Amino acid sequence: MPSFKSCSAVLAALLMLSQVLVARAELPDFTELVEQASPAVVNISTRQKVAQPGVVINGQMPDLEGLPPMFREFFERGMPQMPKGQGGRQREAQSLGSGFIISADGYVLTNNHVVADADEIMVRLSDRSELQAKLVGTDPRTDVALLKVEGKNLPTLKLGKSDELKVGEWVLAIGSPFGFDHSVTAGIVSAKGRSLPNENYVPFIQTDVAINPGNSGGPLFNLDGEVVGINSQIYTRSGGFMGVSFAIPIDVALSVADQLKASGKVSRGWLGVVIQEVNKDLAESFGLDKPAGALVAQVLDKGPAQQGGLLVGDVILTANGQPIVVSGDLPHLVGTLKPGSKVVLDLMRDGERKTVSLEVGSLPDEGNQLLADEASGVERNSNRLGVSVVDLTAEQKQAADLAGGVLIKDVQQGPGALIGLRPGDVITHLNNQPVLSAKQFAEVAKALPAKRSVSMRVLRQGRASFITFKLAE
Structure with a gap:
């Protein structure tokens, strides 16, 4: 008869086995998805002629083409250079990326940076056949490019809705990392609506899916086999x-593709404001219950916001009824609106809730730049903040489109230095009050409350932002 110990061991082993089987049953099986989707995922290669500086030995340019690249670069660096335009060579640069077919007649989506400046674009299908692609259009702001190849009844992918994705959901990528065609990697959605530097108009999908050079432009799938994003970049x-890693939501990409197909360019909504995040101290200084919204740090001259009555210091809380939780939510939302349409903004101004309706403008190709030159005038010092300031000249006010403000000439030890103020900064608001002169600045600074968050609007190299600080006494 088996002993109690042996029975316990058998039961423990059976329990462990059942847990393993349950865990395996809960893990997704990607095999069917990969089999169905792979034929529509393509490898994209480009060729581009790049100017190569010539080198001179005894008045002649030697032939270095037969050398390995590392030796060729070594010799080129060490030799005298041929004067520009006198016999310099051209070499052919190549790049690899991924893409996917979205229509049976040959439209292909990929990243702009995969095909930028290419002289020739080739699309290779899963059956190893190659087709030359025509560039329909690109949108550098979203990093989306639309290609067209000649073909009929080409395999296509199912397109999903990225706004229905949930954080923690399984996702899968197919692409050509390092040129290895149709490599498959999987992971989960780590976050949604991410804003990245210089990418204000894309609410990126963050994942932990392994993405490497060559994956760019490839599709990101949900478990239903639907494309929910375009893999774009990594941190x-x-x-x-x-x-x-980060993917462009497919909803954004398709909107861009439709506009590129229709007109070859993309137009998106624009308010003409510079905004910043609302932290705890700023929320307190503007009378908000919690840190939320987009703080208007700058209103651009003759832009939609100025014409619609937005003011510096407004905190935008909702746009068309959608909450602005973080500042990046605002450009994501406004960018999807058509120029000429109306947007209703719910905001906090001077401690009171207000509603403003204005007409959305069209995002210009190049942003307005504000200039700040050195100022002259009578120097005044505020000992409470430890900064010396002077009035702006009329020319400087006109160049920066300012009604007032003071220029910081010097920063001594004190609160100003601790919050990062620098000579050359322009202060336009202090404690929610416009600063029109150095004299007024000194008066407002003298009356600042102690041990309470105080806001200050600072213009640095043409860009405005609010900062907060507390005075000990």
Whole structure:
């Protein structure tokens, strides 16, 4: 008869086995998805002629083409250079990326940076056949490019809705990392609506799917086999994948593709404001219950916001009824609106809730730049903040489109230095009050409350932002 110990061991083993089987049953099986989707995922290669500086030995330019690249570069660096326009060579640069077919007649989506400045674009299908692609159009702001190849009854992918994605949901990528065609990697959605530097108009999908050079432009799938994004970039300190990758939502990409197909260019909504995040101290200084919304740090001259009555210091809380939780939510939302349409903004101004309706403008190709030159005038010092300021000249006010403001000439030890003020900064508001002169600045600074968050609007190199600080006494 088996002992109690042996029975316990058998039961424990059975329990462990059942847990393993349950865990395996809960993991997704991607095999069917990959089989169905792979034929519509393509490899994209480009060729581009790049000017190569010539080198001179004894008045002649040697032939270095037969040398390996590392030796050729070594010799080129060490030799005298041929004067520009006198016999310099051209070499052919190549790049690899991914893409996917969205229509049976040959429209292909990829990243702008995959095909930028290419002289020739080739699309290779899963059956190894190659087709030359025509560039329909690109949109650098969203990093989306639309290509067209000649073909009929080409395999296509199912397109999903990225706004229905949930954080924690399984996703899968197919692409050509390092040129290895149709490599498959999987992970989960880490976050949604991410704003990245210089990418204000894309609410990126963050995932932990392994993405490497060559994956760019490839599709990101949900478990239903629908494309929910275009893999675009990674965050890395090593140059390789570190567990943080970003995809362009397919809803954004398709909107861009439709406009590129129709007109070859993309227009998007624009308010003409510079905004910043609302932190805890700013929320307190503007009378908000919690940190939320987009703080208007700058209203551009003759832009839609100025014409619609928005003011510096307004905190935009909702747009067309949709809450602005973080400041990046505003450009994401406004960018999807058609120029000429109306947007209703719910905002906080001077401690009171207000509603403003204005007409959305069209985002210009180049942003307005505000200039700040050195100012002259009588120097005044505020000992409470430890900064010396002077009035702006009429020319400087006109160049920066300012009604007032003071220029910081010097920063001594004190609160000003602690919050990062620098000589050359222009202060336009202090404690929610416009600063029109150095004299007024000194008066407002003298009356600042102690031990309470105080806001200050600072213009640095043409860009405005609010900062907060507390005075000990």
